Amino acid sequence: MGIEIINEPSVIYGKPSLASIDDAIIKPTNEVPSKKYFMALSVTITMLLIGAVSLGLTFYKGTGLWGLKNPVGWGFDIVNFVFWVGIGHAGTLISAILFLFRQKWRTGIARFAEGMTIFAVMTAALFPAIHTGRPWLDGYLMPYPNQHWLWPNFTSPLLWDVFAISTYFTVSFVFWYIGLIPDFATMRDKLAKNADSITQKIKKVAYTVLSLGWRFSNRHWSHYEMMYLVLAGFATPLVLSVHTIVSFDFAVSIIPGWHTTIFPPYFVAGAIFSGFAMVQNVLIIIRKIFDLEHIITIDTLEKMNKIILVTGMMVGYAYGMEFFIAWYSGHEAESFAFINRAFGPFAWSYWIMVSCNVIFPQLFWSKKLRTNIYFMFVIGVLVNVGMWFERFVITVTSLSRDFLPSSWSYYVPSLIDFGILIGSFGLFFTLLFIFIRTMPVVSIAEVKAVIEGSQPTHHHDDEGH
Amino acid sequence: MEEKILHSVTGIFETPDDIIKAAKGVSSAGYKKYDIHTPYPVHGMDKAMKLPWSPLGYVALVLGLTGASLAILLMWWTMSVDYPIVIGGKPLFALPAFIPVTFELTVLSASIGTVLAMIIFLFKFPNTSHPLHDTPYIKKVSSDKYGVSIEASDKMFDLNKAKDFLHKLGAKDIEEIYWDNEELNTVKTIWDKKFLGGLVMIAIIVGGGTYFAINKLVYMTPFNWMMEQPRLDAQSVPVYFNDGFSMRQPVEGTVARGWMPYLITDADTAQLSDAKYMNPVPPTEFNLNKGQRNYNVFCSPCHDYHGTGVSRLKAANKQDFPNPPSLHSAKLRGWSDARIYHVITKGQNTMPSYALQITPEERWQIVHYVRTLQRAMNAKPEDVK
Numbered sequence: 001m002g003i004e005i006i007n008e009p010s011v012i013y014g015k016p017s018l019a020s021i022d023d024a025i026i027k028p029t030n031e032v033p034s035k036k037y038f039m040a041l042s043v044t045i046t047m048l049l050i051g052a053v054s055l056g057l058t059f060y061k062g063t064g065l066w067g068l069k070n071p072v073g074w075g076f077d078i079v080n081f082v083f084w085v086g087i088g089h090a091g092t093l094i095s096a097i098l099f100l101f102r103q104k105w106r107t108g109i110a111r112f113a114e115g116m117t118i119f120a121v122m123t124a125a126l127f128p129a130i131h132t133g134r135p136w137l138d139g140y141l142m143p144y145p146n147q148h149w150l151w152p153n154f155t156s157p158l159l160w161d162v163f164a165i166s167t168y169f170t171v172s173f174v175f176w177y178i179g180l181i182p183d184f185a186t187m188r189d190k191l192a193k194n195a196d197s198i199t200q201k202i203k204k205v206a207y208t209v210l211s212l213g214w215r216f217s218n219r220h221w222s223h224y225e226m227m228y229l230v231l232a233g234f235a236t237p238l239v240l241s242v243h244t245i246v247s248f249d250f251a252v253s254i255i256p257g258w259h260t261t262i263f264p265p266y267f268v269a270g271a272i273f274s275g276f277a278m279v280q281n282v283l284i285i286i287r288k289i290f291d292l293e294h295i296i297t298i299d300t301l302e303k304m305n306k307i308i309l310v311t312g313m314m315v316g317y318a319y320g321m322e323f324f325i326a327w328y329s330g331h332e333a334e335s336f337a338f339i340n341r342a343f344g345p346f347a348w349s350y351w352i353m354v355s356c357n358v359i360f361p362q363l364f365w366s367k368k369l370r371t372n373i374y375f376m377f378v379i380g381v382l383v384n385v386g387m388w389f390e391r392f393v394i395t396v397t398s399l400s401r402d403f404l405p406s407s408w409s410y411y412v413p414s415l416i417d418f419g420i421l422i423g424s425f426g427l428f429f430t431l432l433f434i435f436i437r438t439m440p441v442v443s444i445a446e447v448k449a450v451i452e453g454s455q456p457t458h459h460h461d462d463e464g465h
Numbered sequence: 466m467e468e469k470i471l472h473s474v475t476g477i478f479e480t481p482d483d484i485i486k487a488a489k490g491v492s493s494a495g496y497k498k499y500d501i502h503t504p505y506p507v508h509g510m511d512k513a514m515k516l517p518w519s520p521l522g523y524v525a526l527v528l529g530l531t532g533a534s535l536a537i538l539l540m541w542w543t544m545s546v547d548y549p550i551v552i553g554g555k556p557l558f559a560l561p562a563f564i565p566v567t568f569e570l571t572v573l574s575a576s577i578g579t580v581l582a583m584i585i586f587l588f589k590f591p592n593t594s595h596p597l598h599d600t601p602y603i604k605k606v607s608s609d610k611y612g613v614s615i616e617a618s619d620k621m622f623d624l625n626k627a628k629d630f631l632h633k634l635g636a637k638d639i640e641e642i643y644w645d646n647e648e649l650n651t652v653k654t655i656w657d658k659k660f661l662g663g664l665v666m667i668a669i670i671v672g673g674g675t676y677f678a679i680n681k682l683v684y685m686t687p688f689n690w691m692m693e694q695p696r697l698d699a700q701s702v703p704v705y706f707n708d709g710f711s712m713r714q715p716v717e718g719t720v721a722r723g724w725m726p727y728l729i730t731d732a733d734t735a736q737l738s739d740a741k742y743m744n745p746v747p748p749t750e751f752n753l754n755k756g757q758r759n760y761n762v763f764c765s766p767c768h769d770y771h772g773t774g775v776s777r778l779k780a781a782n783k784q785d786f787p788n789p790p791s792l793h794s795a796k797l798r799g800w801s802d803a804r805i806y807h808v809i810t811k812g813q814n815t816m817p818s819y820a821l822q823i824t825p826e827e828r829w830q831i832v833h834y835v836r837t838l839q840r841a842m843n844a845k846p847e848d849v850k
Contacts, residue, residue: 018609151543155562189607213592218501226519449505
């Protein structure tokens with residue numbers, strides 16, 4: 001879409017015909033899924049149900065079922081929230097920021113990554129909603145004239161969160177949907193007008209409605225491309241603002257270990273880090289089971305690993321800098337907070353975090369390792385474990401020992417906490433599995449636009465946008 | 466059968482180079498109502514078709530600025546006008562703290578608004594009944610071919626000429642596209658039964674749902690926990706305690722707020738403990754006024770408004786209640802504040818204690834007022850200046 005041709009390794013292997021791209025991408029939505037798919041789906045649905053039961057109990061009995069107690073009032077709920085929002089960031093980065101930087105290798109993975117963003121943000125949004133304890137009253141967070149004659153506090157980071165997350169979700173969703181319209185139209189046109197089978201009929205109606213009547217007209221494409229550019233331009237600062245605001249939840253308070261100005265960039269880097277690891281992990285599985293190895297190429301995965309390496313080092317730098325500032329500030333509570341992180345009762349979580357986020361990704365310096373599918377998969381999993389623990393370290397260790405030594409205590413999550421954590425993975429993967437069976441996981445129109453021979457040869461006399 | 470109305474003539478091209486050439490040909494031949502259909506945006510096509518630059522960028526700018534101003538307006542009105550409340554020592558209009566929400570609402574309104582503007586106003590979508598839909602032509606251009614369509618409503622359109630023209634350009638599969646009469650003849654009105662039925666259904670569902678949520682749901686377990694929280698009410702039968710009381714006995718020596726016990730028993734100690742019981746209330750105008758008020762209420766019936774000791778009580782009732790001594794005697798002027806306080810608190814002979822009627826703070830205010838009266842009655846020359 002308006003991307004200049006740059007000399008770089010081919011995005012798409014071989015020279016597939018346009019029609020074969022349709023077939024390759026649409027195939028998963030037409031076939032009866034394999035046994036493996038149903039097995040995977042039943043595992044994720046089971047996880048989802050575990051989460052649903054835990055949540056149901058929480059609603060009925062209250063948040064007392066969680067491991068929270070004074071002084072640790074933020075536990076798994078906030079850790080999971082920050083973790084999932086972070087996962088979402090990679091999608092927007094790939095679809096919007098890399099689009100603005102004209103990175104063609106994004107085409108194979110952008111749609112999928114955007115889908116992941118949406119599911120991750122949905123999963124994430126669950127946690128602030130339930131951590132209030134009475135989620136049925138969350139509507140009070142919206143500024144509407146209400147029977148209490150009260151307005152929300154617009155100077156509170158927790159309210160900024162509400163706006164950031166809901167805006168992020170809406171804009172990502174629209175971005176994703178706008179990209180899907182031409183593909184839905186292609187899928188619509190693959191189906192006959194008066195098909196016999198009922199599934200075909202349902203599909204035809206669904207894709208007709210979803211494509212809004214797209215006609216592939218160039219008069220539309222012209223606006224469409226401008227729209228895409230505008231949306232990418234908005235989504236880029238938006239994605240940076242979201243994790244910045246999430247970090248404000250911590251940074252604006254005065255708890256030692258939270259009250260630092262490095263938080264916004266540190267959180268954004270961490271979000272991209274974990275998000276890329278998640279996208280890479282899931283893509284490895286998808287390209288294997290759906291035979292998309294020529295579209296989601298090893299080059300693409302390698303580039304993602306490079307980004308994981310870079311953001312991993314940014315995160316490592318932030319860890320070091322936090323220690324330096326704690327010492328340099330000369331603030332007793334501040335220095336204590338960090339020594340306590342590394343050597344206190346939660347030292348185990350700190351060292352899991354450091355080894356998974358800073359040490360293991362360094363192995364990606366070797367080209368051989370970062371192009372090895374199995375190896376990169378393992379590192380991706382480790383990075384996500386590490387990033388989950390990073391949020392755990394930040395949230396729990398700082399709270400468990402703050403200014404008042406008499407109230408220090410240890411945090412032990414309850415079974416319900418783990419149930420909800422498992423449920424969040426269940427929700428994310430269930431949505432993802434449904435997505436890859438019903439919609440094109442790779443953008444058909446975008447891939448067609450970047451394969452060899454798909455653009456006019458004499459285009460020196462007409463510069464693109 | 467009814468006469469079908471022609472919509473357009475279409476032709477198919479095989480390569481991107483061909484379609485660019487065709488687009489240039491059609492536009493330079495003077496056709497205005499034509500279109501190029503490609504499975505993906507082809508570079509340079511806008512230029513070949515001589516399309517103007519899309520205005521969506523400006524739309525986004527205007528919508529973004531609108532969103533930003535509305536956000537600021539909302540926060541200004543709610544936080545500084547409608548319900549002004551100081552939070553965290555910030556000013557009522559705390560611009561830096563408003564920036565995150567302003568930014569988010571800017572992005573939200575700009576992106577959603579621009580998308581809607583494009584879909585609704587520029588594309589006139591959703592429109593699933595365009596004549597091109599479900600033709601062999603669109604099936605080709607949605608997959609791997611490139612097509613041109615010249616519409617019949619163009620001023621210089623002539624079926625045979627257009628066909629010849631497309632042929633000359635090198636088009637294949639030249640096809641005539643007709644309007645679907647059935648679709649053309651159905652007129653949609655607001656009074657359509659289906660539409661009205663749908664509206665009624667929506668009204669019932671929304672109304673019923675809201676009624677249920679507000680009037681039923683919030684009174685069901687666990688949604689009613691705002692109102693019913695597990696706690697022991699006074700006078701209720703206790704669950705945990707065997708003694709039958711839900712109130713617990715406070716720890717021995719507990720002092721109720723504002724009820725610090727007064728431990729001095731005799732007046733002489735009070736006189737001597739002046740240093741310990743200094744008047745803690747400053748002699749401000751406010752305190753003197755309050756002292757005056759309470760003196761007039763509690764003391765003046767016996768001591769007179771000016772403390773002369775001419776009892777109103779005695780005058781009214783003609784009873785044998787003794788007139789109290791004047792508050793201006795030399796003896797009294799020599800008393801410490803603590804001693805006067807002591808008399809109010811403990812009473813003296815026939816004068817009862819006022820500890821139950823008057824709080825300690827009010828007593829000290831009265832002491833100030835008594836001192837003021839004494840000074841007014843025994844003014845020294847320098848006081849008059």
